[in-house]
Amino acid sequence: MGFQVRRAVESDLPRLPGIERSAARAFRKLGMDRIADEPPSPVSFHRDVLETGILWVAEKPAALLVGFLAMIRIDGEAHVKEVSVAQDHARQGVGRSLMAAAIEWARGQGFPSVTLTTFRTVAMNGPFYRSLGFREIPADQMGPELAAIRRNEEERGLDEWPRVAMRLRLC
Numbered sequence: 001m002g003f004q005v006r007r008a009v010e011s012d013l014p015r016l017p018g019i020e021r022s023a024a025r026a027f028r029k030l031g032m033d034r035i036a037d038e039p040p041s042p043v044s045f046h047r048d049v050l051e052t053g054i055l056w057v058a059e060k061p062a063a064l065l066v067g068f069l070a071m072i073r074i075d076g077e078a079h080v081k082e083v084s085v086a087q088d089h090a091r092q093g094v095g096r097s098l099m100a101a102a103i104e105w106a107r108g109q110g111f112p113s114v115t116l117t118t119f120r121t122v123a124m125n126g127p128f129y130r131s132l133g134f135r136e137i138p139a140d141q142m143g144p145e146l147a148a149i150r151r152n153e154e155e156r157g158l159d160e161w162p163r164v165a166m167r168l169r170l171c
Helices: 011-026 043-052 094-108 127-132 144-154
Strands: 004-007 052-059 062-074 076-084 113-119 163-169
Touching: 004 094, 011 043, 011 052, 011 062, 011 076, 011 163, 043 052, 043 127, 043 163, 052 094, 062 094, 062 113, 076 094, 076 144, 113 127, 127 163, 144 163
Parallel strands: 076 113
Antiparallel strands: 004 052, 052 062, 062 076, 113 163
């Protein structure tokens, strides 16, 4: 595997925007330049997640961070807010390992499910999450906070490429 997944610490936070920028470059290859050009989440976002949610990092030897996952609580469910893997470490199991850590944590905390929003057809998004057992959530089955996230995505124009909310039932 060549990396370990661990809970993030404060000193990791300044390195996360660089990982996010690197991960976003993959969207340019798909003609999704507007997504690739979005600025990364500020360190303050990651600090908030570290303090109120759960934040994991994937680390290679010599303290090289290659990916992260930010999870928050919404609608009584664990919600994956973001997964980013540096481009030069993509397709090496980093995202899958980060998701496994998040899912296992959520299960251990007694959450009924894990939710996320993603691009339906982008291979590293919808199909990837379907391979982990996530299923699309019809709009009438979304809690109010998840529905608000989807409305915000629509307002930002992200539905130019089909987006969906997905859920993995844990119990």
